[in-house]
Amino acid sequence: MSGVDLTTAVGALELSNPVLAASGTFGYGLDLVDLCPPESLGGVVTKGLSPRPRAGAPMPRIAETASGMLNAIGLENIGVEAFCREKLPELRARGAVVIVNVFGESPGDYLRVIERCEAEEGIHGYELNVSCPNVSSGGMEFGHDPILLQALTRSCREATARPLWVKLSPNAPDLAGTARAAVDGGADALALINTIRGMAIDPWARRPMLARTFGGLSGPAILPVALRMVFEVHRALPEVPLVGLGGIETGLDVVRFLLAGASAVQVGTATFRRPRAMLEILGELDDYCDRTGTERVRDLVGALEV
Amino acid sequence: MPRPVPGQFVMVESAGGGLPFWRRAFSVAGFGAGEESCWLDLMIREVGPGTAFWRGVPEGTGTRVLGPLGNGFPLEEPPRSVALVAGGIGLPPLLYAARELAGAGTRCDLFVGAATAEELIDPEGCARVAADTGGVLVPCTDDGTAGEAGLVTGAVERRLRDGAAWSELWACGPNPMLRAVAELGRAYGLPALLAMEERMACGLGVCLGCVVPTPDGGHLRVCTEGPVLRGDAVDWEAL
Numbered sequence A: 001m002s003g004v005d006l007t008t009a010v011g012a013l014e015l016s017n018p019v020l021a022a023s024g025t026f027g028y029g030l031d032l033v034d035l036c037p038p039e040s041l042g043g044v045v046t047k048g049l050s051p052r053p054r055a056g057a058p059m060p061r062i063a064e065t066a067s068g069m070l071n072a073i074g075l076e077n078i079g080v081e082a083f084c085r086e087k088l089p090e091l092r093a094r095g096a097v098v099i100v101n102v103f104g105e106s107p108g109d110y111l112r113v114i115e116r117c118e119a120e121e122g123i124h125g126y127e128l129n130v131s132c133p134n135v136s137s138g139g140m141e142f143g144h145d146p147i148l149l150q151a152l153t154r155s156c157r158e159a160t161a162r163p164l165w166v167k168l169s170p171n172a173p174d175l176a177g178t179a180r181a182a183v184d185g186g187a188d189a190l191a192l193i194n195t196i197r198g199m200a201i202d203p204w205a206r207r208p209m210l211a212r213t214f215g216g217l218s219g220p221a222i223l224p225v226a227l228r229m230v231f232e233v234h235r236a237l238p239e240v241p242l243v244g245l246g247g248i249e250t251g252l253d254v255v256r257f258l259l260a261g262a263s264a265v266q267v268g269t270a271t272f273r274r275p276r277a278m279l280e281i282l283g284e285l286d287d288y289c290d291r292t293g294t295e296r297v298r299d300l301v302g303a304l305e306v
Numbered sequence B: 001m002p003r004p005v006p007g008q009f010v011m012v013e014s015a016g017g018g019l020p021f022w023r024r025a026f027s028v029a030g031f032g033a034g035e036e037s038c039w040l041d042l043m044i045r046e047v048g049p050g051t052a053f054w055r056g057v058p059e060g061t062g063t064r065v066l067g068p069l070g071n072g073f074p075l076e077e078p079p080r081s082v083a084l085v086a087g088g089i090g091l092p093p094l095l096y097a098a099r100e101l102a103g104a105g106t107r108c109d110l111f112v113g114a115a116t117a118e119e120l121i122d123p124e125g126c127a128r129v130a131a132d133t134g135g136v137l138v139p140c141t142d143d144g145t146a147g148e149a150g151l152v153t154g155a156v157e158r159r160l161r162d163g164a165a166w167s168e169l170w171a172c173g174p175n176p177m178l179r180a181v182a183e184l185g186r187a188y189g190l191p192a193l194l195a196m197e198e199r200m201a202c203g204l205g206v207c208l209g210c211v212v213p214t215p216d217g218g219h220l221r222v223c224t225e226g227p228v229l230r231g232d233a234v235d236w237e238a239l
C-alpha cells in the first residue's frame, strides 16, 4: 500500500476506510471471514434485525436482471438476541466496526432491538431500515411519510447516544422531505439508497419470477439513481454526513459517491459475484488516490466540480 | 483448490463478468491435482445464456471459479451399498461419488433417468463406473427408447419392493424426483440424501436466496447447509 490516508468519518464515527458491507449482503459479518475479514473493512452493517427471529418470504426470493437482481427475502433474520449472543462476541474480538441494521413493523419493534443492543459493547451505531410497512398506520412505509419518519427517528434517538443513521428509501415520493425529517428527528447521518421496487416476469410460465411478485432492485443497474440521490441530498443538506450505496462494484464507483457528497459507502450485491469485492475495491481506491495525488480520501468528499 | 467432496459445487463466472449477472452453480463431476495445478470436470446442460456461454468457447478461455462450496455426500463413513438416483443433469455429482467410492468397498447401483435415449448421458461410461464398484447401471427413459420405460424412481421402487438391500439412497435431479426419493426412503426406512438445486445469487450463504423450507417452519440454505440434505429435513409440501 502507498501512503494514502484512507480514513474517513461519518459524523463523530471515525472509520479506518470508507468501505462498509451493506445490510443483507454480508450476513452478520462472519460468513466470509476467510475471504473478506470484517475487521479489514470500514465496518459491517448487519442483516436487518428484529426483536424476534423471522423466517422471511417464500421461494423464489431472487431473480436475475440486466446488471442487477431483484430480492424479496422478507427480512429473514435470527433476531437481536441470537445476534448479541452468537455473533457479536466474535465481531468484537476481531475488532470490527459494527453497525446494527434495525427494522420493525411498529416503533416499539425498533426500540426493542436498540434497547437490547444498548446492553452490549462493540456496537458502533444503528442504521434504521425504514422501508418497512408500519402495521399500526395501515401499512404505510415509515420512510414514505415524513411525519412518521421523524417520530420514529426521534424515539430511537432518545434510546441511544450511539451514532444513529437512517437509511432512505428511493421509493419515497419526496426524497428531500424525508431526508430532512430524519435529520429533524435526530439522525446523525443518512444512508442511501435502499433497493428500488421492481418486478420480473417469466414469459413462458406467465408468472412473476418472485413469490412476492415485487422485489427490490440492486446492483450496477441502480448506481446512477443512487448517485443522483446522494448528490441531491448533499446539495439540500450539505452539513449532514451521508453514506452512499447502490451498485458499487469498483474503486472508481466509490470515488464517484464520495465526490457526490458521501463520507463513506456501502457495498452490497457486488459481494455475491465476488466475495472479495470489497477488498479489491479498497485496493482500487488506494490506487486512484495514488495516481491522482490525493493524500487523504476525505478530501474527495463533496469535491465534485459543477 | 482443496479436493472437492462429491456433491459439492463451484460458482463459475461466464461471459467474463458481464452478462449474465450472477455466477452459475455447477456440481463437481471430477477432480485431479498435479504438483502446481488442478483440474475440474464439469458437465453442463445448456438451458439459457449462462450455460450456452460454454458451447464452443475456445480452449484456454479463462474464467473465475469459486469453490468447492457446500457440504457434499458423507464419504468419510461410506455406506455398504447405495442406490445413486440421477435425473437429467443431476448425474455429475453421483458419477463423481461413484468414482470416489470405487476404492472404498461401497457397491453403487446407478439409476439414470432421461426423457429419451438421446438425452442419456454417456451410458457406456456410466456402466463402467458402476461396474467398478460392483454395481450396475439402470438407464430409464420417459418414452421407453432406452432402458426401462418410465420414471427412474419407479425403477428404484420396483427393486426395493423385490427386497433390494441398499443401506442408503443418494439422489440429484429435479425437485419432484427428489421428493419421490425422499418418500421411498421413508417408506423403506433408508436414509435419503438429496443434492438439491435452487436459484443462487452468491453460493456463499449471504444472500438467503436459495433456501428450502424445513418441517419446523424454518429454512435451510441449499448453498451452505446443503446442497446435500436429508429427505426428512425438507418440507416438501411447502417447497
Ligand SMILES: Cc1cc2nc3c(=O)[nH]c(=O)nc-3n(C[C@H](O)[C@H](O)[C@H](O)COP(=O)(O)OP(=O)(O)OC[C@H]3O[C@@H](n4cnc5c(N)ncnc54)[C@H](O)[C@@H]3O)c2cc1C
Residues within 6 Å of the ligand: B009, B020, B024, B025, B026, B027, B028, B043, B044, B045, B046, B047, B048, B049, B050, B051, B052, B089, B092, B093, B196, B197, B198, B199, B200, B227
Ligand atoms: C448446487 C447446484 C449444482 C448444479 N449443478 C449443475 C451441473 O452439474 N450441470 C448443469 O448443467 N447444471 C447444474 N446446475 C444448474 C445450473 O446452475 C443452471 O442450469 C444454470 O444456472 C442455468 O443458467 P442459464 O443462464 O443457462 O439459464 P437461466 O436463463 O438462468 O435459466 C434457464 C432455465 O433453468 C432454470 N434454472 C436456473 N437456475 C437454475 C438452478 N440453479 N437450478 C435449476 N434450474 C435452474 C430456470 O428456472 C430456467 O427455467 C446446478 C445448480 C445448483 C444450484
Ligand SMILES: Cc1cc2nc3c(=O)[nH]c(=O)nc-3n(C[C@H](O)[C@H](O)[C@H](O)COP(=O)(O)O)c2cc1C
Residues within 6 Å of the ligand: A022, A023, A024, A025, A047, A048, A071, A073, A075, A101, A129, A167, A193, A194, A195, A217, A218, A219, A220, A222, A245, A246, A247, A248, A266, A267, A268, A269, A270, B207, B208
Ligand atoms: C439479498 C439482499 C438483502 C438485503 N437485505 C437488506 C436488509 O435486511 N436491510 C436493509 O436495510 N437493506 C437490505 N438490502 C439492501 C442493501 O443493503 C442495499 O441498500 C442495496 O442492495 C443497494 O446496494 P447494492 O446495489 O450495492 O447491493 C438487501 C439487499 C439485497 C440484495
Ligand code: FES
Residues within 6 Å of the ligand: B199, B200, B201, B202, B203, B204, B205, B206, B207, B208, B209, B210, B211, B221, B222, B223, B224
Ligand atoms: S445462494 Fe446466496 S445464500 Fe445460498
